Amino acid sequence: MENTIANFFVSLTNEEIARQIANLINKYNYLYVRHNRFTIITHIISYFVEIFGNQVVGCTGIIKENVNWSIIKHVCVEPKFRRKGIASKLINLAIQNCKTRYVYMIIRENNIASLCMANKLGFTIIKQELSKDYYLMVVGKEIKHGTSCYNS
Numbered sequence: 001m002e003n004t005i006a007n008f009f010v011s012l013t014n015e016e017i018a019r020q021i022a023n024l025i026n027k028y029n030y031l032y033v034r035h036n037r038f039t040i041i042t043h044i045i046s047y048f049v050e051i052f053g054n055q056v057v058g059c060t061g062i063i064k065e066n067v068n069w070s071i072i073k074h075v076c077v078e079p080k081f082r083r084k085g086i087a088s089k090l091i092n093l094a095i096q097n098c099k100t101r102y103v104y105m106i107i108r109e110n111n112i113a114s115l116c117m118a119n120k121l122g123f124t125i126i127k128q129e130l131s132k133d134y135y136l137m138v139v140g141k142e143i144k145h146g147t148s149c150y151n152s
Helices: 012-029 037-042 086-096 112-121
Strands: 044-051 053-064 069-077 102-108 126-132 133-141
Touching: 012 044, 012 053, 012 069, 037 112, 044 086, 053 086, 069 086, 086 102, 086 112, 102 112, 112 133
Parallel strands: 069 102
Antiparallel strands: 044 053, 053 069, 102 133, 126 133
């Protein structure tokens, strides 16, 4: 028998995954910009998803901003799947696949659960910014030497 690398397939199409990601972040992330299947598919973000059955129950994306920094965006988990480690797992997966030495996220100051999770993952507060009628916390992390992210 020939040794090969396994291939994995999902019953959802990329278009359906993109549609579900858009619905998830539109519903729970309180963004001023609305997304749809097309905006998700055509954006240069790399997405990481958790699927349960035929439903995307969690997602996050990462985008390289410059030679040193990547930003993690669109972290979102369906409420009934929260507090199960899905967001942390997806953020860590995004970090493992980034191509920069530093990574950051922007979190609303009243999103205590996300701020606590970021702290547990080793992110520290870089700065606070006023945006519209609320404050945003910019949290960042240096990717340690020897990880796939730093050496990419």
